[in-house]
Amino acid sequence: MENENLKTVLEEKRTFEPQSNFQQNAKLQSIAEYKEKYKKSIENPEEFWAEAASELHFFKKWDRVLNADNPPFFRWFENAKTNICYNCIDRHLGSATRNKAAIIWEGEPGDEQVLTYADLARKVNKMANGLKSLGVKKGDRIAIYLPMIPELAISVLACARIGAVHSVIFAGFSAESIRDRVNDCQAKITITSDGAWRRGKHLLLKNIVDQAIKNCPSIEKNIVIKRCKTEQFDCTMEPEKDIWYHDLVEKCSIHCPAEEMDSEDMLFLLYTSGTTGKPKGIIHTTAGYMLYSYYTSKYVFDLKPEDVYWCTADIGWITGHSYIVYGPLANGATCLMYEGTPNTPHKGRFWELVEKYSVNIFYTAPTAIRTFMKWGDEWPNKYDLSSLRLLGTVGEPINPEAWMWYHKVIGAERCPIVDTWWQTETGGMMITPIPGCTTTKPGSATLPFFGIDACVLDKNGEEQNAGLLAIRKPWPGMLRGIYGDEERFKQTYWSKWKNIYFPGDGARKDEDGYFWILGRVDDVVNVSGHRIGTAELESIFVSHTKVAESAVIGIDHKIKGQAMVAFVSLREGNDGNDDLIEELKKLVVEKIGKFAIPERIIFTADLPKTRSGKIMRRLLRDIAEGRTVGNVTTLADASVIEALKEKYQDD
Numbered sequence: 001m002e003n004e005n006l007k008t009v010l011e012e013k014r015t016f017e018p019q020s021n022f023q024q025n026a027k028l029q030s031i032a033e034y035k036e037k038y039k040k041s042i043e044n045p046e047e048f049w050a051e052a053a054s055e056l057h058f059f060k061k062w063d064r065v066l067n068a069d070n071p072p073f074f075r076w077f078e079n080a081k082t083n084i085c086y087n088c089i090d091r092h093l094g095s096a097t098r099n100k101a102a103i104i105w106e107g108e109p110g111d112e113q114v115l116t117y118a119d120l121a122r123k124v125n126k127m128a129n130g131l132k133s134l135g136v137k138k139g140d141r142i143a144i145y146l147p148m149i150p151e152l153a154i155s156v157l158a159c160a161r162i163g164a165v166h167s168v169i170f171a172g173f174s175a176e177s178i179r180d181r182v183n184d185c186q187a188k189i190t191i192t193s194d195g196a197w198r199r200g201k202h203l204l205l206k207n208i209v210d211q212a213i214k215n216c217p218s219i220e221k222n223i224v225i226k227r228c229k230t231e232q233f234d235c236t237m238e239p240e241k242d243i244w245y246h247d248l249v250e251k252c253s254i255h256c257p258a259e260e261m262d263s264e265d266m267l268f269l270l271y272t273s274g275t276t277g278k279p280k281g282i283i284h285t286t287a288g289y290m291l292y293s294y295y296t297s298k299y300v301f302d303l304k305p306e307d308v309y310w311c312t313a314d315i316g317w318i319t320g321h322s323y324i325v326y327g328p329l330a331n332g333a334t335c336l337m338y339e340g341t342p343n344t345p346h347k348g349r350f351w352e353l354v355e356k357y358s359v360n361i362f363y364t365a366p367t368a369i370r371t372f373m374k375w376g377d378e379w380p381n382k383y384d385l386s387s388l389r390l391l392g393t394v395g396e397p398i399n400p401e402a403w404m405w406y407h408k409v410i411g412a413e414r415c416p417i418v419d420t421w422w423q424t425e426t427g428g429m430m431i432t433p434i435p436g437c438t439t440t441k442p443g444s445a446t447l448p449f450f451g452i453d454a455c456v457l458d459k460n461g462e463e464q465n466a467g468l469l470a471i472r473k474p475w476p477g478m479l480r481g482i483y484g485d486e487e488r489f490k491q492t493y494w495s496k497w498k499n500i501y502f503p504g505d506g507a508r509k510d511e512d513g514y515f516w517i518l519g520r521v522d523d524v525v526n527v528s529g530h531r532i533g534t535a536e537l538e539s540i541f542v543s544h545t546k547v548a549e550s551a552v553i554g555i556d557h558k559i560k561g562q563a564m565v566a567f568v569s570l571r572e573g574n575d576g577n578d579d580l581i582e583e584l585k586k587l588v589v590e591k592i593g594k595f596a597i598p599e600r601i602i603f604t605a606d607l608p609k610t611r612s613g614k615i616m617r618r619l620l621r622d623i624a625e626g627r628t629v630g631n632v633t634t635l636a637d638a639s640v641i642e643a644l645k646e647k648y649q650d651d
């Protein structure tokens with residue numbers, strides 16, 4: 001897969017200069033300007049970030065911008081006091097932004113809600129007081145399991161306001177996933193809704209949470225938002241534990257002081273998949289993350305006060321944290337938030353919304369773009385998309401063909417495209433065009449953001465044209481750890497080279513210094529922009545009594561970017577039939593969620609292994625992608641490959 005990607009991007013030679021109309025009105029207007037600012041940010045990062053931070057509100061200023069005395073434990077804006085919710089809301093209440101729309105929301109059925117910054121302030125304060133009334137204190141963990149409704153943003157901001165640590169769990173995760181995440185961080189409260197609208201139906205979220213928290217002794221209360229206000233739909237409330245959101249906030253005051261947080265106080269946890277069976281609780285702290293999400297939003301989206309900005313991600317992932325909630329609101333922007341899927345009730349739904357709200361900036365994932373391509377140009381062509389002025393992508397490498405389609409059909413060749421490479425761990429965009437400055441190349445995330453010292457290294461730390469992506473300097477938005485697992489933090493990100501961050505991606509750097517991200521080099525698969533650890537799936541399969549062993553790999557997929565194929569060998573006397581495939585899929589749904597079901601499950605008598613017993617995934621990948629199988633000289637039993645190849649073609 002890496003080789004295929006490398007081939008495609010080596011052949012890609014097209015370049016696109018920033019459109020002059022865009023450029024003339026942009027914050028930064030030339031590559032020279034980018035280079036100058038970049039140089040400053042690398043040569044003198046502390047001065048650079050201090051100046052940037054002075055655009056935000058601090059209750060107390062820092063003593064030191066960066067403490068790098070004890071890597072990889074970096075500390076930013078030491079001893080300063082601030083609050084990110086204050087910066088996202090209160091900071092704007094003294095200006096004209098106060099009465100500007102902060103969130104324009106539309107539900108799947110078409111219901112609408114607009115919250116100005118002042119509205120948001122009242123709702124967040126009420127919710128913050130509600131949490132306090134339940135005994136929530138600074139540092140307590142709160143798990144949030146909600147659909148894309150305004151109360152999700154409100155809950156997140158309310159936690160930040162009082163210094164409670166939020167852990168948002170994407171509403172596609174199963175009860176068992178919720179349970180594990182809640183237990184890992186010992187959350188005190190869960191926040192959910194009766195249900196969600198999904199493709200015209202109700203998704204019963206509260207039932208899933210009920211099932212999860214039966215096995216979560218740390219949970220004291222469960223706050224329930226009423227989303228599906230229909231008569232036939234009522235969920236059972238357990239008086240001891242469950243409390244309606246509307247009852248909780250009804251009597252709460254609209255005033256709630258923002259807690260003065262230390263720069264390095266924990267802001268949130270967000271669980272993400274790694275190379276073991278156990279997801280990692282990524283830790284982000286207050287001031288650095290705040291500054292980084294603010295500053296990247298400002299320059300990469302080139303936000304203007306009058307813009308309507310739409311990021312189609314879910315707040316359950318980092319993209320939604322940084323670029324629906326914190327970054328845009330810290331900039332006083334107007335965000336469109338949408339509850340539904342792109343094809344309910346029809347395949348033109350997103351474009352209908354772009355027209356309806358005159359969206360100016362649109363940020364989505366390559367997998368969505370490829371899906372739109374498949375549905376056909378007639379859908380976007382039905383709507384007036386002329387309000388769009390900037391397009392963005394995130395989550396996985398974008399193939400040049402999809403990039404060109406986005407450029408032509410959605411952007412009418414008028415809009416720059418920012419292909420932004422970053423991760424849950426980085427907090428914000430790391431390699432990205434600056435739209436008024438950077439000449440783009442389809443498929444390349446282009447150049448590093450300010451302060452980001454990116455390079456491509458081999459395993460010995462030597463710079464190469466193709467190899468492993470690495471970040472040499474700390475940056476404000478960086479993760480500060482993995483919850484409860486310092487060793488894993490050091491091992492995963494900081495052990496490849498000395499004091500250099502290893503993101504887990506392969507990359508190529510071209511003659512212009514442009515980065516081309518080639519995908520993960522570890523056992524993490526990126527399916528439709530969702531990160532899934534192959535080990536997580538493997539451990540699920542082997543938990544089934546009939547399964548002896550399993551190996552899961554990622555293969556190229558036309559729409560999803562990557563898809564998973566599971567090779568499963570059974571215990572003696574068991575038959576690999578369709579019923580068992582269904583059972584295994586069901587198990588994945590129970591343990592993780594529907595989105596993690598592999599594309600194919602293949603039963604095999606044996607898995608190819610080295611003489612020392614290590615499964616040779618490379619060979620499995622070759623088989624699954626129909627390539628000539630690579631070097632098998634280290635294989636313990638070469639006949640396994642022949643049997644597998646036959647099996648794969650049969651299925």
Ligand code: WT7
Nearest residue numbers: 394395396397419420421422423424517520531
């Ligand atoms: C992984 C991070 C960043 C928010 C969404 C995903 C891949 C992300 C790009 C891009 C190529 C990309 C990388 C990265 N990725 N953006 N523009 N080009 N690859 O966050 O779940 O933390 O996943 O997504 O492989 O490591 P995440």
